[in-house]
Amino acid sequence: xxxxxxxxxxxxxxxxxxxxxxxxxxxxxxxxxxxxxxxxxxxxxxxxxxxxxxxxxxxxxxxxxxxxxxxxxxxxxxxxxxxxxxxxxxxxxxxxxxxxxxxxxxxxxxxxxxxxxxxxxxxxxxxxxxxxxxxxxxxxxxxxxxxxxxxxxxxxxxxxxxxxxxxxxxxxxxxxxxxxxxxxxxxxxxxxxxxxxxxxxxxxxxxxxxxxxxxxxxxxxxxxxxxxxxxxxxxxxxxxxxxxxxxxxxxxxxxxxxxxxxxxxxxxxxxxxxxxxxxxxxxxxxxxxxxxxxxxxxxxxxxxxxxxxxxxxxxxxxxxxxxxxxxxxxxxxxxxxxxxxxxxxxxxxxxxxxxxxxxxxxxxxxxxxxxxxxxxxxxxxxxxxxxxxxxxxxxxxxxxxxxxxxxxxxxxxxxxxxxxxxxxxxxxxxxxxxxxxxxxxxxxxxxxxxxxxxxxxxxxxxxxxxxxxxxxxxxxxxxxxxxxxxxxxxxxxxxxxxxxxxxxxx
Numbered sequence: 001x002x003x004x005x006x007x008x009x010x011x012x013x014x015x016x017x018x019x020x021x022x023x024x025x026x027x028x029x030x031x032x033x034x035x036x037x038x039x040x041x042x043x044x045x046x047x048x049x050x051x052x053x054x055x056x057x058x059x060x061x062x063x064x065x066x067x068x069x070x071x072x073x074x075x076x077x078x079x080x081x082x083x084x085x086x087x088x089x090x091x092x093x094x095x096x097x098x099x100x101x102x103x104x105x106x107x108x109x110x111x112x113x114x115x116x117x118x119x120x121x122x123x124x125x126x127x128x129x130x131x132x133x134x135x136x137x138x139x140x141x142x143x144x145x146x147x148x149x150x151x152x153x154x155x156x157x158x159x160x161x162x163x164x165x166x167x168x169x170x171x172x173x174x175x176x177x178x179x180x181x182x183x184x185x186x187x188x189x190x191x192x193x194x195x196x197x198x199x200x201x202x203x204x205x206x207x208x209x210x211x212x213x214x215x216x217x218x219x220x221x222x223x224x225x226x227x228x229x230x231x232x233x234x235x236x237x238x239x240x241x242x243x244x245x246x247x248x249x250x251x252x253x254x255x256x257x258x259x260x261x262x263x264x265x266x267x268x269x270x271x272x273x274x275x276x277x278x279x280x281x282x283x284x285x286x287x288x289x290x291x292x293x294x295x296x297x298x299x300x301x302x303x304x305x306x307x308x309x310x311x312x313x314x315x316x317x318x319x320x321x322x323x324x325x326x327x328x329x330x331x332x333x334x335x336x337x338x339x340x341x342x343x344x345x346x347x348x349x350x351x352x353x354x355x356x357x358x359x360x361x362x363x364x365x366x367x368x369x370x371x372x373x374x375x376x377x378x379x380x381x382x383x384x385x386x387x388x389x390x391x392x393x394x395x396x397x398x399x400x401x402x403x404x405x406x407x408x409x410x411x412x413x414x415x416x417x418x419x420x421x422x423x424x425x426x427x428x429x430x431x432x433x434x435x436x437x438x439x440x441x442x443x444x445x446x447x448x449x450x451x452x453x454x455x456x457x458x459x460x461x462x463x464x465x466x467x468x469x470x471x472x473x474x475x476x477x478x479x480x481x482x483x484x485x486x487x488x489x490x491x492x493x494x495x496x497x498x499x500x501x502x503x504x505x506x
Contacts, residue, residue, distance in 0.1 A: 002068045005032040005164055005195050006053070011062035013048055018060075022048040024219040025062075030164075030212075035186060035196045037210035037227075039203070040239055041436040042406055045219040046199045050166050053197075054086045055079040066164075077106075085157025086166040089173075091149050095142035099135055100124045103156050127159050132188045145501075146294060147178030154185065165189065167198040171205060173294050176464070176497030183209055203232045204465075215239055240438045247469060248444040251452035255472070256285030259456035260306075260425050265315035267298075267305045274313070275301040277480040283425070283456040288447070290471030291460045292496050298480035299460045300342060303429045306458075307339045308332045309347075319425060333362065338417035342430035342460070348413045351402030355392070356383040358401045359416050367421065382419075390415040391442060407439030414446055426450055429460045444470060464493055478502040 006028070013023040023045045030036045040046050051057045053064070055073040064071055066082055073079050079086075093102050100120045109119040124137040133151050141149060150170070157165060171179045186196055186209060200206050206213060206227070213230055215223040215238040223238040236244040260283050267276035275298045283289045291299055304310045306317060308329040316325045324332050333339070341347035349358050360368055360379055367382075368375045383397040390411045392404075401409060410432070418426070428447055432440040447470060451457055459470050467474055468491060475485045476499035484499040495505055 002065075003031055004029045004065075005067055006030040006197075007063075007065040008049070008053065009063045009065070011049060011052065011064075012060045013045075013052060013057060014060045021219055023052075023059075026216065026219070026221045028214055028221065029224075030195060030197060032195055033190060033193065034211040035190060035198065035209055037206040037213045038197060038199050038216060039201060039206055039213060039235060040216035041201065044216045044239075046216050047168060049216070050086065050168065050197070050199060053079065053084060053166060080157070080160050080162070083161055083163040084166070085160060085162030085164070086168065087150065087153045087157065087170065089169040091153050093141045093149060093152060095140070097141060098137065099139050099141065099144075099152050099155075100137035102141055102152060103127075103137075103159050105156075107160060123159070124155070128155055131155070131158055131185075131192060133158075133185060145178070146173050147175070147181060150174070150178075150182065151185070154189075158189075163193070164195045164197070167196065169200060170198055171200075171202065172462070173296070175294060175500040176493045177501060179205075203235050206230075206235065207232065217241065236437050240436050242438065244437045244441060248441065248448055250470075251448055253286035253452055253454070255287050256454060258282045258284050259320060260458075261318045262302075262306065263316050263318070265302065265305060265317070266313040267301045267310065268313050269301060275480050276305065278315075279477075279480070279482050280315075281475055281482065281485070283458055285456055286451055286454045287472045288451050288457040288459055288470050290467040290474045291458065291477055292464060292467045292474055293462070293477035293500055295462050297477040297500075299429070299477055301480075302477075303339075303342070303427055303460055306427060307337065333420070334366065334422075336422050336424035338420050338423035338426045340414055340417050340426070340428040340431050342433060344409060344413050349401050349409065351400065353401055354398050355387070355401055355404070355412060356380055356397040358412055359383045359386060359397075361416070363416065363420060386412075386415040386419060390446070405436070407435045407442075410435050410439060410443065414443055418446060418450060424455060426455055426457045427460070428457065430462065431459065432461075432463070432466060440466075464496060467496075468493075476500055 008028040011023050011026045014021050026049060038046050052059050055075040055078050058074060064073060071082060103124050104120045109116040121137045128134050133155055135148060135151055141152065170182060174182060189196060207230060210227045212226050214221055215235060217239060262279060262281050265276055265279045266274060269275045279302060293299055305312050308327055312325055316323055319335050324335060345351060356379060364374060368379045380397060387395050392408050392411045432443050447457060461467050472488055473485055474491050475482050476496055478500055479502060483502055484505060486495060498505060
């Protein structure tokens with residue numbers, strides 16, 4: 001009998017008739033009863049590999065062996081029947097149903113021709129108690145915290161008999177306290193004889209909870225080693241192919257006058273629901289204010305209101321002593337705002353345009369207009385200089401933006417915004433999302449260089465390590481409100497986590 005519960009041998013997956021290679025001859029071996037981490041940058045091929053294990057994709061070539069037998073997994077139902085379950089980063093729950101109703105979807109117990117809801121509730125209680133995941137079967141999912149919703153997702157696949165559980169970026173939307181609880185749950189599952197695979201890009205998380213690590217880079221499995229032999233540096237080197245620095249030296253900068261101040265801001269989303277509820281803050285010259293919080297706490301709407309992209313329902317924003325509350329995005333930009341959006345494809349770039357054309361977006365009239373026409377000579381010269389200064393590769397201004405890696409795409413957006421003529425206030429929203437570790441290092445240096453020049457910087461990030469690395473002060477958001485503001489010296493992951501969950505510090 002093989003010691004491996006799972007062997008994926010020489011897996012290749014291509015799309016668009018072989019033009020796009022997502023997985024290139026990957027071999028993954030997972031031992032029964034272990035926690036096996038799969039790490040790699042966004043786009044490396046991790047999720048594609050796991051989607052083949054869960055039956056969402058079929059391999060182009062290669063073989064899968066589960067519990068010693070070769071299997072073809074052609075649907076999630078087939079995966080579930082084998083005992084393989086996946087907990088997705090974005091939960092597959094129906095908010096208007098109860099916990100019990102969500103858990104039995106697809107395997108509903110019947111009493112004659114009717115649903116036996118009493119049996120469903122009893123079964124839920126038994127399964128949740130067995131695995132130490134106790135939860136009220138009658139609670140509506142919409143009323144549960146994110147951590148409890150994840151617990152329901154785990155119970156759903158255990159209810160269906162999963163022995164191999166796959167977690168996709170399991171801590172992406174959890175507070176630090178919820179992350180600790182998830183670690184405990186994982187340990188309990190291992191004690192029950194389960195096996196866990198989890199996908200992550202957080203190196204400390206991988207070191208904290210895995211037994212073995214497989215690193216995927218550009219569609220290939222480049223390394224597998226036991227966690228006892230791993231360090232952050234070793235994992236990062238395998239992920240990006242070179243040594244990486246994890247902290248950026250912060251410049252000593254004198255904090256000056258207020259540049260921007262938000263006063264009692266209320267913002268509604270497109271469904272007429274308040275997402276920002278009375279938020280106030282300020283940012284001074286030479287200061288980085290970090291805004292922390294799990295995703296969906298109102299940060300996106302706050303940034304869009306500050307930049308003029310959506311209207312403010314109530315409150316006011318003062319930039320350089322002027323009320324800009326009702327200004328257009330262009331007018332706010334001309335007032336000195338540089339905006340690095342959280343979604344570069346939606347808000348900052350056109351993938352089909354060249355690198356040079358993307359450098360001009362939003363600044364074409366202010367920087368490159370020559371008697372009503374684009375000054376291509378100046379634009380091309382600037383694009384070349386920016387690519388050199390910000391280390392964008394390849395150094396080709398004519399290449400399509402969409403053909404570049406995520407890190408190089410983000411550097412272009414950062415370069416364009418930071419090189420605006422008169423920027424005094426910089427908003428960097430999720431500035432390193434979908435970016436490799438090497439590019440994170442570069443972008444952090446760029447942001448801190450602006451601090452050193454006396455600029456006011458607002459960094460919004462769901463990555464606590466990023467917030468702690470960059471910020472002078474940290475404001476924490478929960479349910480559209482700022483629940484606390486901490487100086488960098490007094491901030492810790494535990495304190496921030498309490499505020500992220502809406503709690504209060506002693």
